[in-house]
Amino acid sequence: MSADAKRLSLILLFAPFALWISLLIILPHIGMVALSLREKVAPRVYEFGFGNYIDFINEPIYWNTLLRTGSMSLLVTVLALLIGFPVAYYIAKIAGKRSRGALFLMCLIPLWVSDLIRAFGWILLLRETGVVSSVLIWSGMTTEGIEFLYNDVTVVVGLVYTVILFMIVPLVSTLDGMGDDMIEAGYNLGGNTLTVLRRIIIPYAMPGIVAGCIVVFMLTAGSYLTPILLGGKNSSWFTEQIYDQFITRFNWESGAAFGILLLAFTSFVVWLGLRLSGQSLANTVAKT
Amino acid sequence: MRSSIVLPGLVAATALMASTASAETLRLLTWGSYAPEELIQKFEEKYPDITVEVTFSNNEEMIAKLRATGGAGFDLAQPSHDRIYAAQLEYDIYKPLDLSQINTDMMSPVHLEAVKANTTIDGNVYGVPHQWGTTGLMADVTQAPDVNGWEDLCDPAYQGKTSMRLKRTILLATAFSMGEDPFALYSDLDKYQELLDKVADELIACKENIKAYWQGGDDLSAMMLSGEIVAAETWDSTAYKLYDQNQNIVFIPPETGALTWIDTFAIPAKGKADDAAYKWINFVLEPENITIMSASTGAIAAVNGGADLLPEDKKAAVNAAFTQADIDNLKFFANIPPGVEDMEGKTLEKIKAATGG
Numbered sequence: 001m002s003a004d005a006k007r008l009s010l011i012l013l014f015a016p017f018a019l020w021i022s023l024l025i026i027l028p029h030i031g032m033v034a035l036s037l038r039e040k041v042a043p044r045v046y047e048f049g050f051g052n053y054i055d056f057i058n059e060p061i062y063w064n065t066l067l068r069t070g071s072m073s074l075l076v077t078v079l080a081l082l083i084g085f086p087v088a089y090y091i092a093k094i095a096g097k098r099s100r101g102a103l104f105l106m107c108l109i110p111l112w113v114s115d116l117i118r119a120f121g122w123i124l125l126l127r128e129t130g131v132v133s134s135v136l137i138w139s140g141m142t143t144e145g146i147e148f149l150y151n152d153v154t155v156v157v158g159l160v161y162t163v164i165l166f167m168i169v170p171l172v173s174t175l176d177g178m179g180d181d182m183i184e185a186g187y188n189l190g191g192n193t194l195t196v197l198r199r200i201i202i203p204y205a206m207p208g209i210v211a212g213c214i215v216v217f218m219l220t221a222g223s224y225l226t227p228i229l230l231g232g233k234n235s236s237w238f239t240e241q242i243y244d245q246f247i248t249r250f251n252w253e254s255g256a257a258f259g260i261l262l263l264a265f266t267s268f269v270v271w272l273g274l275r276l277s278g279q280s281l282a283n284t285v286a287k288t
Numbered sequence: 289m290r291s292s293i294v295l296p297g298l299v300a301a302t303a304l305m306a307s308t309a310s311a312e313t314l315r316l317l318t319w320g321s322y323a324p325e326e327l328i329q330k331f332e333e334k335y336p337d338i339t340v341e342v343t344f345s346n347n348e349e350m351i352a353k354l355r356a357t358g359g360a361g362f363d364l365a366q367p368s369h370d371r372i373y374a375a376q377l378e379y380d381i382y383k384p385l386d387l388s389q390i391n392t393d394m395m396s397p398v399h400l401e402a403v404k405a406n407t408t409i410d411g412n413v414y415g416v417p418h419q420w421g422t423t424g425l426m427a428d429v430t431q432a433p434d435v436n437g438w439e440d441l442c443d444p445a446y447q448g449k450t451s452m453r454l455k456r457t458i459l460l461a462t463a464f465s466m467g468e469d470p471f472a473l474y475s476d477l478d479k480y481q482e483l484l485d486k487v488a489d490e491l492i493a494c495k496e497n498i499k500a501y502w503q504g505g506d507d508l509s510a511m512m513l514s515g516e517i518v519a520a521e522t523w524d525s526t527a528y529k530l531y532d533q534n535q536n537i538v539f540i541p542p543e544t545g546a547l548t549w550i551d552t553f554a555i556p557a558k559g560k561a562d563d564a565a566y567k568w569i570n571f572v573l574e575p576e577n578i579t580i581m582s583a584s585t586g587a588i589a590a591v592n593g594g595a596d597l598l599p600e601d602k603k604a605a606v607n608a609a610f611t612q613a614d615i616d617n618l619k620f621f622a623n624i625p626p627g628v629e630d631m632e633g634k635t636l637e638k639i640k641a642a643t644g645g
Binding site for chain 2: 150
């Protein structure tokens with residue numbers, strides 16, 4: 001193949017990605033940044049300024065909500081890892097060749113149903129006149145219906161359920177590549193289960209763990225439906241603030257500033273997580 | 289002022305569009321239930337060259353959608369009468385109406401004049417009334433017999449069994465129940481802020497008593513019918529629908545007056561089918577079509593004798609709810625001056641973020 005043809009095929013292959021990233025990701029974000037730096041001084045009159053960001057800093061409700069969203073997202077990420085890791089390990093290492101595919105498929109099936117439907121599923125189960133509450137009454141464990149909805153625990157459970165797949169998939173694919181001989185060698189050299197897990201399995205699975213955690217954290221912090229529907233009257237989620245700014249208060253400028261702040265905040269948390277765990281994007285996410 | 293869940297309902301039959309090349313499309317931006325299938329079919333039979341496409345929305349999203357495009361994408365919108373003035377002033381999203389093309393003689397003068405007064409800018413009228421209704425209370429009288437004012441939603445006797453919608457309506461309602469007149473303070477925004485702060489304290493204290501804030505007619509109906517809540521803020525139309533299914537659930541105009549809204553017709557600035565829009569407006573104002581419309585919306589048409597044109601079951605529900613004194617006590621929403629939406633939005637955020645319950 002001549003050099004020109006090679007170049008052409010590279011350009012053709014690269015073009016869809018470049019178009020997607022520039023038209024749908026980079027351009028809108030530049031627009032958002034520009035919008036967030038506009039201050040409204042009067043109807044239809046705007047001027048350049050950082051007022052929207054200063055408003056955010058001066059209003060404890062806003063940054064408290066952001067911190068709350070961040071810390072709950074971290075909790076969801078940790079829970080998803082703790083629950084997802086054994087599942088992924090079983091699928092990748094313990095299950096037989098035939099059941100492996102079936103198990104993996106079973107993990108994927110919930111993803112075929114939309115987020116909204118799954119959230120309503122939880123509502124049907126957990127509401128005061130819902131399935132769980134009715135079963136408890138029927139079995140005599142309680143006399144009055146119990147409301148399981150509208151609290152933080154329900155939000156965390158719902159979120160873990162929604163995102164756990166994105167933890168399991170990268171973990172399975174990393175663990176899949178690990179030879180059984182490495183684990184055997186670990187035991188042969190006198191290691192117990194804990195040492196093997198700590199010294200061999202986890203370091204090997206690290207790229208998958210990091211990739212899964214990043215995806216799960218980002219998805220959780222940016223989720224809208226689950227916290228709103230399950231959290232009810234006390235669900236302060238930062239995405240809801242953004243929606244309110246745009247839709248209820250017609251304040252696109254400050255909504256755009258919030259959007260940028262959420263992006264900056266989650267990026268910072270991911271960067272911090274990578275630093276603290278001594279990993280880098282290149283040797284983790286890029287490897288999975 | 290019904291369903292807040294957006295579901296773009298595409299009513300246009302693609303085959304029909306393909307066969308009539310010269311067809312005009314009327315893109316309607318309205319409330320859930322404001323474009324019943326039966327009426328659309330009737331309209332398309334009368335005007336075979338017009339197809340109707342419907343997008344269901346609510347006040348806030350209507351403004352956001354039209355603002356995003358500078359008033360393009362839709363040919364007829366139906367915001368409430370108090371939501372036109374500021375939106376038009378700020379974003380220029382509507383075009384002036386040609387009143388000579390509208391059958392305004394049909395409309396009840398009270399509502400027509402109220403809407404005109406609220407939506408006239410530089411001598412141009414931007415809205416005419418369509419349907420009106422009220423926001424008040426509903427209660428299951430067997431469980432909550434004493435509900436008659438907004439503050440009763442915060443009565444500890446109904447702990448965890450009441451609901452409200454966390455939007456500006458409840459701020460105004462609470463202000464009235466505290467003996468204030470929020471509309472009178474619109475002219476003095478500092479005083480209005482003080483009032484909002486007091487209202488916020490009330491509603492934060494009340495939060496523990498509330499089961500959940502409802503979002504739209506559907507989740508409110510589900511909570512009420514299942515008995516999970518016994519009293520709630522409601523649109524009268526939602527309460528009437530529930531009255532059909534359970535006669536114990538009645539609409540109660542609060543003692544401080546039910547808050548009255550009028551949904552209007554307004555034409556977006558870059559609408560492309562003004563003729564079709566005027567045809568639709570005049571079409572739904574015809575008496576036999578009003579009955580079909582009111583059966584679907586549960587609201588009363590803003591025409592002369594609108595209440596008489598309600599379907600029989602709705603008429604019974606209205607008569608069960610309203611006495612003449614209640615009607616004399618109606619409080620019409622006043623125009624929202626620019627800036628107030630922001631103040632109210634901030635107050636709502638404060639209430640939502642407070643960890644009371």
